[in-house]
Amino acid sequence: MKISKLIGWSSALCLSATLLQAQDTNELEVLQRQLKAATENFDRVIKEQREIINSLNQRLDAVQAAMTNQQRIQNQTATVSPPAGSTNEAVAAAEKERLTQQLAAELGTNIAPSSATPPPSTSKAAWSPAQPITVAQAGSAYMNISFDTLMDAGWSTASDPSAQLQLGDHDPIKRGFSLRNAELAVDGAVDPYFKGFGNIVLKLDKNNETGIELEEAFLVSTSLPANLQLKAGQFFAAFGRQNPQHPHSWAFVDDPIILTRAFGPEGLRSIGTQISWLVPTPFYTEVFLGILDGQGGTSFSFRNPGDPDSLGINRVHGRATFDRTMAGPQDLVYVPRVVSSFEVTDHQTLVFGASGAFGPNETGPHSRSEVYGVDAYWKWKPSNASEGFPFVSLQTEALYTRFGAAADPTATVPGPLPAENLRDWGFYSQALWGFHPHWVAGLRGEYVNGNAGAFDANDIFRGQRTRVSPDLTWYFSEFSKVRLQYNYDQGEFIGTQHSVWLQLEFLLGAHGAHKF
Amino acid sequence: MVPINFNHKENMKKIFKQLSFVMLLGLLPFVAQAKLKVVATTPDFASVAEAVGGDKVEITTLARATEDPHFVDAKPSFIVKLNRSDALVEGGAELEIGWLPPLLDGARNPKLAPGAPGHIMASQGVQLVGVPGTLDRSKGDIHAAGNPHYMTDPVNARIVAQHLAEAFTALDPKSADAYQANLKKFTEQLDAKMAEWQKLLAPYAGQEIVAYHDSWPYFAARFGLKLDLFLEPKPGIPPTPAHLAEVIMKMKANKIHVIIVDPYQNRKTAETVARNTGATVVDVTQFPGGVKGTEAGYIPMMDYLVNSVAKALSQKP
Numbered sequence: 161m162k163i164s165k166l167i168g169w170s171s172a173l174c175l176s177a178t179l180l181q182a183q184d185t186n187e188l189e190v191l192q193r194q195l196k197a198a199t200e201n202f203d204r205v206i207k208e209q210r211e212i213i214n215s216l217n218q219r220l221d222a223v224q225a226a227m228t229n230q231q232r233i234q235n236q237t238a239t240v241s242p243p244a245g246s247t248n249e250a251v252a253a254a255e256k257e258r259l260t261q262q263l264a265a266e267l268g269t270n271i272a273p274s275s276a277t278p279p280p281s282t283s284k285a286a287w288s289p290a291q292p293i294t295v296a297q298a299g300s301a302y303m304n305i306s307f308d309t310l311m312d313a314g315w316s317t318a319s320d321p322s323a324q325l326q327l328g329d330h331d332p333i334k335r336g337f338s339l340r341n342a343e344l345a346v347d348g349a350v351d352p353y354f355k356g357f358g359n360i361v362l363k364l365d366k367n368n369e370t371g372i373e374l375e376e377a378f379l380v381s382t383s384l385p386a387n388l389q390l391k392a393g394q395f396f397a398a399f400g401r402q403n404p405q406h407p408h409s410w411a412f413v414d415d416p417i418i419l420t421r422a423f424g425p426e427g428l429r430s431i432g433t434q435i436s437w438l439v440p441t442p443f444y445t446e447v448f449l450g451i452l453d454g455q456g457g458t459s460f461s462f463r464n465p466g467d468p469d470s471l472g473i474n475r476v477h478g479r480a481t482f483d484r485t486m487a488g489p490q491d492l493v494y495v496p497r498v499v500s501s502f503e504v505t506d507h508q509t510l511v512f513g514a515s516g517a518f519g520p521n522e523t524g525p526h527s528r529s530e531v532y533g534v535d536a537y538w539k540w541k542p543s544n545a546s547e548g549f550p551f552v553s554l555q556t557e558a559l560y561t562r563f564g565a566a567a568d569p570t571a572t573v574p575g576p577l578p579a580e581n582l583r584d585w586g587f588y589s590q591a592l593w594g595f596h597p598h599w600v601a602g603l604r605g606e607y608v609n610g611n612a613g614a615f616d617a618n619d620i621f622r623g624q625r626t627r628v629s630p631d632l633t634w635y636f637s638e639f640s641k642v643r644l645q646y647n648y649d650q651g652e653f654i655g656t657q658h659s660v661w662l663q664l665e666f667l668l669g670a671h672g673a674h675k676f
Numbered sequence: 677m678v679p680i681n682f683n684h685k686e687n688m689k690k691i692f693k694q695l696s697f698v699m700l701l702g703l704l705p706f707v708a709q710a711k712l713k714v715v716a717t718t719p720d721f722a723s724v725a726e727a728v729g730g731d732k733v734e735i736t737t738l739a740r741a742t743e744d745p746h747f748v749d750a751k752p753s754f755i756v757k758l759n760r761s762d763a764l765v766e767g768g769a770e771l772e773i774g775w776l777p778p779l780l781d782g783a784r785n786p787k788l789a790p791g792a793p794g795h796i797m798a799s800q801g802v803q804l805v806g807v808p809g810t811l812d813r814s815k816g817d818i819h820a821a822g823n824p825h826y827m828t829d830p831v832n833a834r835i836v837a838q839h840l841a842e843a844f845t846a847l848d849p850k851s852a853d854a855y856q857a858n859l860k861k862f863t864e865q866l867d868a869k870m871a872e873w874q875k876l877l878a879p880y881a882g883q884e885i886v887a888y889h890d891s892w893p894y895f896a897a898r899f900g901l902k903l904d905l906f907l908e909p910k911p912g913i914p915p916t917p918a919h920l921a922e923v924i925m926k927m928k929a930n931k932i933h934v935i936i937v938d939p940y941q942n943r944k945t946a947e948t949v950a951r952n953t954g955a956t957v958v959d960v961t962q963f964p965g966g967v968k969g970t971e972a973g974y975i976p977m978m979d980y981l982v983n984s985v986a987k988a989l990s991q992k993p
Contacts, residue, residue, distance in 0.1 A: 201867075205831075212874075216881055216900055252925070259921035259952070266948050267917065349790065355781065380781065382789065387759065389784050438759055438784060444752035446782075501752035506740070509751050541749060543740045544939045547912070548747035597914055597942070637912055638817060673777045676750045 303348030303356075304670030308408045310341040316647075316659035322366070324620050324654050325647070328415025329425035330363070330407040332661050339364045341407045343375070354379040357395075359406070375406075376429070387438040397428040397495040398436070398448040399515040400535045400557045409674060411555075411592050411600075412631055413645050413663045417608045418586035421621065422531045422561045424460025428452075428517060430493065444501040454493030454519045455483075461529040461563055462493045462519040469573075478577050478615030479568040481522040493519030501676075504538075511537040511676070524566020524579070533559040539676075551594040558587035565613075577614050584610040584622060598635040604628070618653050625651035639667045712848045715761040717772050718745050719963040720827040721798055721836070723974040725765055727862040728840045732851040736761065741965030744940040750775040758783035761794075763847055765840065768799035769824035796843045798836045802826050805893050816910030828962055829894035830870050830978055837862050869975055873982040874899065880989040885934040886927060886955070888915075888941040891962065895981070905932065907945055915945050927953045934988045936960045939967060956988040 312332035318325050322333035330341045342362040350356045359376040378393025396404040402419060404427075419427065432452035439445040455463040465483070466476035474481045484491065499513035517531040539553040560583070567579040586608030594600045606629075610622035631645035642664050649657040711734045716722035722737040729735065736757050739748045745767070758764065758779055766772060780788060787794035804822025811820055826832045841859040845852045881900035888907045896903035905926055909919040926932070933955040937946045946957045960981055961967040970977035 212881070212900060256918075256921045256925060259924055260917045263917035263920045263924075263948060263952075266951075267920075267945060352789070382781075382784070383786050384784065387784055438755065438782070442756075444756045446752075446755075499752075503751070503753050509749070509753070511752060539749070544742040545744065545747065546940050546942055547744060548749075637813075639813060673750065673774050675778045676752055 303346050306345045306667060306669035308341075308343045308345065308406075308667045309339070309665065310407055311664045312338045312340065312413060312661055313664075314659060314661035317657045318654075318659070321659060324651075325649055325657055325659060326414055327417065327420040327425055327621070329427075331414035332663070334366055343406065343408065345406075349382075350379060353381065353383055355382055356380075387440065389436045389438075391434040391436070392432075394431045395429060395434070397430070397450045397452060397517065398434060398497045399423075399428055399495055399517055399531070400513065400533045400559070401511075401537060401555060402557065403427045408665060408667070411590055411602050411633075412604055412629055413643060413661045414629075414647075416557070416588035416604075417606050417625060417627060418557070418559045418584075418588060421584050421586065421608055421610070422461060422533075422559050424457060424464070426458045426460075428460070428495070428531075429458045430454055430456070432492070434495075441500075443503075444499075446499050448495070448497040448499075450493075450495035450497075452493040452495060452519075454491075459493055459519070461517070461521065461531055461561055463491075463522050465522060476521070476523055477563065477565050477582060477613060477619075478571055478573065479523040479565055480570065484520065484522055484525055491520050493517060507542055508538065508540050509676070511535075521563060521565075523568065527564045527566040527579075529561070529563045531559060531561045533557060547597050549594040549597040549599075551592070553592045554589070555592075556587060556589040558585075560585045565615075571615075574615070580614055582611065582613050582622070584608065598637075600633040600635075602629075602631045602633070604631075620651070620653040623652035623654075625649070625654065641665045710848075712763060712844060712851075713761040714763045714765060714844075715757055716765040717748075717767055717776060719965055720833075720974060720977075721765040721767060723964045723977075724827075724833055724837050724862070725840055727973065728837050728855060728858050729844055730854055730858045732848065732854050733844065739963075741961065741963040741970075742939040744938075745771055745962075746774055748772070748775045750778050752782075754779050755782040758788060759785050761785065762787055763794040763796055763843065764788045765796045765798055767824055767827075768797040769804055769821040769826075770819045771824035793843065793846050796840065798839065799824065799826065801835050801839055802832050805897070806890070816908075817912030823890065823893055825891040825962055826894050827974075828892055828981070829898040830866055830873070831898060832894060833974060833978075834863055834866055837866075865975055869979065873978065876982050876986045877901070877989075880986065883989055884930055884932045885936060885985070885989075886923065886932055886949075887936050888938065888946060891938065892936060892960070899982070899985075901985075907935070907949065915942075920945070920949055924949055924952045927955060933992070934958060934985065936985070938962065956991060958984050958988045960984070 310330065313336065314332055315335050316325060319335070321335065322331070326333055332338045333340060340363045344360045344362075345358065347355065347357045356379045357376060359374075361373050361375045363371050363373075365371055374394060376393070376395050378391055378395040381388075381390040384390060398404055400419075402410065402416060403423065415425075415427070422428075430452035432450060432454075434448055434450040436446055436448040439447060452459065457464055463484070464476055465474040465481050468474050486492070495515065495517045497513060497515040499511060501509060501511045504510055513535045515533045515535070517529075519529060521527050521529045535555075535557040537553065537555045539551060541548070541551040545551065563582040563584075565577070565580055565582055568577040571577045586606065588604060588606040590602060590604035592600055592602045604627075606627040607625075609624040610619075613619060613622065616622075627650075628648045629645055631643055633641055633643040635641045642662070645661045645663070647657075647659040647661070649659065712729065712732060713736070714725055714729065714733050715736045715738065716725050717737075718739045719737050719741045722735050725733065726735050738754050738757065739745055764780075766776065785794075786792065789795060799821070804824075804826060806819070806823035808815070808818045808820065811818065827836065837859055841855045844855045848855075877899040882902060884902040884905065885896070886905045886907065887903055890906055890908075890911055892903055895901075905923055907915045907920065907923060909916060927949070933953070935946045935950055935955050936958045937943050937960065939959065939961055943957065943959075949955065950957045959967045961970055961977065963970075964973050964977045965971045966977075967980065970980045
């Protein structure tokens with residue numbers, strides 16, 4: 161009984177297996193047939209194309225042969241009567257010159273005619289050992305490398321522009337030439353979890369001695385859940401629009417005055433971490449929270465030891481500073497930001513942001529500072545823009561700073577200093593008009609002011625000041641530009657000053673994409 | 677008091693029944709709207725993705741049809757679109773290098789991470805032309821990987837369609853049959869049209885045309901046209917009068933009478949050259965919708981391109 165049952169079962173199994181196999185065989189056949197059809201189709205297309213290529217090649221050869229013959233005949237003619245040939249050439253040159261002039265007039269361009277023509281490109285050849293080796297390039301190396309240099313030349317009615325007028329660290333600092341930003345930038349994927357960025361800036365001081373700074377070195381997470389992103393290292397704080405931008409993407413040669421008042425010459429940047437969250441709203445909204453170490457000159461309004469006086473005592477706003485050390489989380493600098501963006505129309509985009517920076521300062525054991533900022537950006541670009549032109553953009557940022565200065569009874573200049581709130585406020589607004597491919601005209605207006613402080617009621621770094629700066633930029637290509645800027649400066653304690661700056665930029669290597 | 681039912685088995689059955697009902701209800705909306713959300717960088721990929729994906733996908737396009745694909749603004753709203761998508765179709769070969777990387781960084785979407793199945797590099801499998809022997813920017817703004825405007829050759833669109841069908845199937849295996857059917861339909865249409873297009877342009881094989889920028893080598897090669905004269909002296913360098921004079925003289929000498937211009941290029945320059953040579957300016961587009969009459973998709977766009985170029989070539993100056 162048992163055995164017969166077993167046989168029954170096994171035969172049933174065998175049958176079903178065979179059936180399954182049959183089914184598989186059917187599918188296999190179908191697939192094979194499909195593959196065969198596809199292969200045949202592929203071969204047919206290839207054959208057809210090859211025939212077309214062959215016939216074209218034959219025709220090309222025939223035409224070339226005919227042309228060579230013709231040329232030979234022409235050459236022979238030329239040997240017989242050489243003047244005719246040179247006359248032809250002269251006629252051609254004259255014709256080209258005439259056409260060039262005519263086209264320049266017709267197109268209304270102000271580009272210099274023949275001299276502006278770049279040299280003819282050499283033919284594309286295979287790499288040979290004599291050619292330079294490309295060290296790194298997107299996709300073929302582990303990182304992108306670029307080297308960007310900004311050079312300035314100019315004149316100012318102020319004999320030492322860096323003393324009162326040009327307070328940004330990458331601004332032109334003196335009459336004549338200055339080079340304040342030669343930046344080596346690297347970036348790439350670290351591993352599946354992080355991307356890494358580095359920025360090393362070299363700059364020449366007034367004596368043309370080279371200074372070096374590790375401007376940024378940070379990693380960014382790529383795979384955190386819940387729309388979160390983590391940044392860690394040394395980086396520019398996400399405060400407003402211009403603070404995190406590198407000078408190469410600025411629209412003017414210098415830093416807005418209010419940014420230098422709130423964040424000092426170098427902008428707000430420090431070692432720390434930042435978490436950001438892409439909020440699940442229908443439009444773009446992102447919130448940031450930066451937690452920064454906040455010690456040193458790059459955290460200007462915070463744990464900044466200031467500059468030494470004649471006795472070597474470090475002072476900020478007249479008060480002697482001391483390293484209050486880190487007693488707890490309250491001694492870190494917190495930088496929250498929220499930013500939203502809207503597509504007003506198909507051609508207009510709006511971005512709004514609000515930022516804050518809160519932390520201790522080193523004038524007293526409990527003294528604190530706060531900076532608040534709002535920013536807006538609007539851009540119009542038609543949908544048939546050529547290389548991104550034309551466009552019009554408006555950008556504005558307003559900041560308010562409260563520096564809670566502690567009392568310094570030991571101060572001697574001008575005398576013992578009371579505890580007081582030093583308040584500074586101001587804004588800049590800039591309009592850019594990309595009126596022709598590679599040409600951008602800009603206009604920036606600025607206003608700053610501050611309350612009178614007990615230390616120095618006439619502090620040139622804090623008084624009322626207005627600056628108006630028109631500029632004109634010409635991008636030779638995406639990798640080089642020249643910019644001419646005029647600054648009209650008027651201030652309570654600096655009088656009226658005029659400056660003209662010319663800036664030249666070149667960029668080698670991988671061109672990082674611009675953020676909006 | 678309600679008597680407590682101690683029949684454990686019975687209870688479990690009941691709970692299981694209720695639970696499965698609730699779960700099914702909960703799943704319903706997912707089943708109903710389980711469309712694959714695909715973002716395409718440019719409208720040409722969007723059109724092919726639409727053809728292959730059919731009603732199983734929901735396509736969002738970033739660049740507009742009339743827009744220069746190299747100079748799209750990295751708008752924050754794109755970050756949101758990328759954040760909420762299942763797949764990204766990118767042209768690759770540095771087409772979007774100026775704007776896509778910061779968007780992807782901001783999108784923080786692991787489905788679109790480099791190498792993830794959702795990050796579809798359309799150029800994969802396409803034989804690119806114009807790969808520079810040396811990377812030297814004195815030759816203009818060159819593309820290290822080759823010319824990225826490969827979709828103007830329908831044979832490449834066929835490869836991309838095949839690639840998209842495979843990628844969509846990998847992401848959404850349950851719609852595999854639909855993708856295969858759509859692909860078959862699209863390629864059959866394309867093959868039929870291809871024969872027609874080749875026939876239309878065959879009489880002009882070997883004839884030369886002029887373009888504003890070197891974005892049409894694939895089209896020219898496919899249809900046997902010669903294209904090595906450009907209004908730009910070098911890629912990304914604006915036309916200069918001296919260079920245009922040279923172009924005009926060459927056009928006259930070689931009897932070239934067709935200039936093609938994309939919607940985002942300066943038509944005025946092309947018209948000036950045309951006026952001096954008696955040539956015809958033909959509005960062309962690489963993207964469905966870029967020129968009037970191409971809105972219906974990739975195949976109608978190619979139809980328009982072939983017909984308008986053939987028409988211009990047929991008119992003797």
